[in-house]
Amino acid sequence: MVKIAILDDWQDVARGSADWSLLASRADLTFFADAFDNEDQAAAALADSDILLTMRERTAFPATLLRRLPKLRMIGITGANVATLDLAACSRQGVVVCNTAGGGSGAPFATAELALGLLIAAARAIPVADATMRAGGFQRGVPVGVSLAGKTLGIVGLGRLGSRMARYGAALDMKVIAWSPNLTEARAEAAGARLARKAELMAVSDAISVHMVLSPRSRGVIGAEDIDLMKTGAILINTSRGPLIDQGALVAAVRAGRINAVLDVYDKEPLPRDHPLRAAGNTVLTPHLGYGVEETWRDFYPRSVENALAFLDGAPIRVLNAS
Known part of the structure; x- marks a missing residue:
């Protein structure tokens, strides 16, 4: 029987x-x-899998891994493209790749909505306040927040999400203010927004939210010298991709108590259990x-289900590497 693996269903x-x-039938x-x-x-x-239905970039599929999956015939990706999948290697190996592009509206601004929530959570110490209440306390020990008005x-990156x-x-x-x-x-x-130079944005902002697509060009776009320019106590929000920010410099600034890191994305995901960001109070x-x-x-x-059924019927749809 055909074997299908549905990957990285973290929730x-x-x-x-x-x-x-x-x-399933x-x-x-x-x-x-x-x-x-x-x-x-x-x-x-995954060695015995004929079809893989993946979730974004959660599991990377470089050529080295693809070569170790001899039975693989199809990969279904979510979204339009996945940077961590070697499409050329799939083609060489005869693996059909289908995406889920062209769907409904979904939730086009969900990530920006989360960034807003994280901004307010950091400004008003909501996570600490919630933990204190659940532990039986009240105001004592909860940091004093700041007003955002x-x-x-x-904003670093003023595309669809940055504009929102x-x-x-x-x-x-x-x-x-914004820069890209x-x-x-x-x-x-x-x-x-008002266009600013990158150095100005890093130096004057009370909160910085990153909204850029990760590429070789944008990797490390927020470097150590940029973080050094930030105000003491400033909030740095990243809901895009972890490698956009120099992680070593970020961790150092957090450990020194200079900035507040507000993060939904990380260099390695899931974030390792012993990662220093987990233990920091200013995150x-x-x-x-x-x-x-x-x-x-x-x-x-x-x-994803439609893609797999179409492939099994011999008429694959939404194919990315059609010959």
Whole structure:
């Protein structure tokens, strides 16, 4: 029987987000809730799989791993493209790759909404306040928060999500400034922000929210010298991708108590249990929840099922590497 692996279902949402019954009648389905520790573990677990239905970049598929999956015939990815999948290697190996692009609206601003929530949570020490209440306390030990009105919000990357974050900042009566390598004054103004130089943004912002796509060019776009410019006590929010920020410099600034790191994404995910960010008091941490809302799952998983069924029928759809 055909074996299908549904990968990286970290919140156990896959089964309830689509009707799997027709696919289950034609294939043996295995749902993986936990991340693989390394390539060897992934290769061993997936060696007998004919089809893999993946979730974004959670498990990387370089050529080295693909070569160790001799039975693999199809990979279904969620979204339009996945940077951690070697598409050329799939083509060489005869593996069909299908995506879920062209779906419904899903939740296009879910990540920006989370960034707003994280900003307010950090400004008002909401995680500490909640933990204190649950422990039987009240105000004692809860840090005094700050008002965001009148403060400066710096946005790195003013695309779809960054522009939405600019609107949220304006709604809070914050001064909004923005920078990205190709941002123009006109585009910044259209989004309700003022174009700033990168160094200025890092130095004057009370909170900085990063909204850039990870690429070789943008990796480390917030470097040690940028973090050194930040105000003491400033909030640095990252809901995009961990490697956009120099992690060593970030950890050093957090450990020194200079800045507040507010993070939904990390260089390595899941974040290791012993990672120093987990122990720091001046952090607010969420487990890469940005796009992960009900509306997203109800878009991704039914299309993943459709892709697998179409492939089994011999007429694959939404194929990325069609010859």
